[in-house]
Amino acid sequence: MSEYVIIGNGVASVGCIEGIRSSDKESGITVVSAENHFVYGRPLISYLLEGKTDIDHINYRPEDFYDQNNCKVLYGKKAVSIDKKSGKVVLDDGSALPFSSVCVAAGSCPFVPPFKGLEKVTNKFSFMTLDDANALGAAVTKESKVLIIGSGLIGLKCAEGIFEKVASITVCDLADRILPSIFDAECAGIMQKHLEKKGIKFILGNSASEFKENRAIMQDGSEIEFDVLVLAVGVRANVGLVKDLGGEVNRGIIVDEKMKTSIDDVYAAGDCTEGFDVSFGRKRVLALLPNAYMQGYTAGVNMAGGEKEQKDAIPMNSLGLFGLHAMTAGTYEGELYEEKGEDFIKRIFTKDNVLKGFIIIGKNERAGIYTSLIKNKVPLDTLDFEALRQGASTLIFSKEERKKIFGGLQ
Amino acid sequence: MKRVYVNEEWCLGCHLCEYNCAFACSGLKDMAEALKGKPIYPRIHIEGNESISYAVSCRHCTDPICVKSCISGAFSVKDGLVSIDQSKCVGCLTCVLVCPNGALALGETGVMQKCELCTKNECGTPACVTGCPNRAIVFEERGEQ
């Protein structure tokens, strides 16, 4: 019998449990959960504030999930170290859990730059957890003037979540465009315009340098008054547990295709890791929910003695904001093919006979066909390339390929 | 497991499967009431060009990436059938971003809907299959798990 410990209780953790249980139904699994909540879909916190879901529907798995999978969950407990010598995970209450293998699925935490005067701001929030969302939801009123620092995915999803509950929202970012990690300047401009039409104000290429209670002093000297502050500058992977062990870490915990860290019997999965991005050809943090699940599952299978490698990870985002939907995947290098229209842009990038990436805002039906071409590096000369440019459709495949897909031909 | 398979040589491109699907999943008894004079939201759709056409619906993949990618845990798979709990879906479209066959689309209410092989209605054999005039859509066991 083995004894598994999983640190963290997010989606990567669930993947790990399901990966372990795909073969090992017997051995004990203990999950250490710093958050005092049943596993929930983290991205749902903005939809929760918006009223598109509720507290009864945000659980990521059915209520009996842990019982069905014979797992023990320690809620409200934090792992403080992994002691390899004794083979135990040490918790913040001083107790220790023996393990034969452990998976670090600890996610990330908000990065807060050392702003002068921040400690004197009373109404300040991060937007990462259910507790954050509940606290923010309780603090805002119809009169609130909200300042969000950071125009990335988290900051903008937060803006959407609270929009109807507040008087005004201003988003500022040091970058000169919104969503800089997934958009180029033109695409960012389309989304920005859409958000401005809805009433969000943006201040770009400029950020707070100092806070004086309810005022942000911006780098260019201007001032913004607010009564609720949201800090969404960025996140940092929780690498500490593995770093302290002397394990290899960079921006995330370094893992191989089996989700092994550089330390024996220590695996890692999800937002806390740096895995291989096949579209980029290098390791990087891919802080995305599907990736967290698949990494977790891969870790679990290998922890239980099976063989599984994750070889098709790429960055990909499906991001709807106030009714305009963007999808992006892969890397934006190579030859560009583009189409544009009202509230619509499609950019696809090809290089060395494969699709490398795309950005589509609006009209993103069947975009998954593009995504799978990137992940699987499908040679473009085996496809109808003209059809591919026109739109994502199974028409791009050969008749034989379609027979496999729709005719079940093996 | 029995699945819906299509034969593009036989498809007439008549779109009847779309209507039969929308009706079967509407929960209504009267076809006119369910479909007449309004946009329909079928879970199967015809794709094609001048020379071919064929019906596209969920393949119930043996390793379904939609299930692994869903941000709200709304998808699940049981005995090979991939289904969705619409009460959990928030319409984020991550499943559309990952479905390699382009088989998923939003329903009328802005949440995802998908082919569940008519297991949640009283059709027995899926309605797209029963209603196909040229047997271009069949419901068979073809050795996929």
Ligand SMILES: Cc1cc2nc3c(=O)[nH]c(=O)nc-3n(C[C@H](O)[C@H](O)[C@H](O)COP(=O)(O)OP(=O)(O)OC[C@H]3O[C@@H](n4cnc5c(N)ncnc54)[C@H](O)[C@@H]3O)c2cc1C
């Ligand atoms: C507002 C928001 C919107 C998002 N939207 C999307 C989206 O649309 N699509 C998408 O793909 N991704 C989205 N993401 C990212 C997505 O939520 C993450 O990629 C995913 O949740 C990562 O899962 P994880 O299990 O790796 O980490 P987490 O979900 O972060 O889980 C890690 C858990 O470990 C706990 N933990 C940390 N350290 C310890 C310790 N020492 N001991 C015990 N427990 C510990 C943490 O408290 C946390 O609960 C969004 C994120 C946010 C915040």
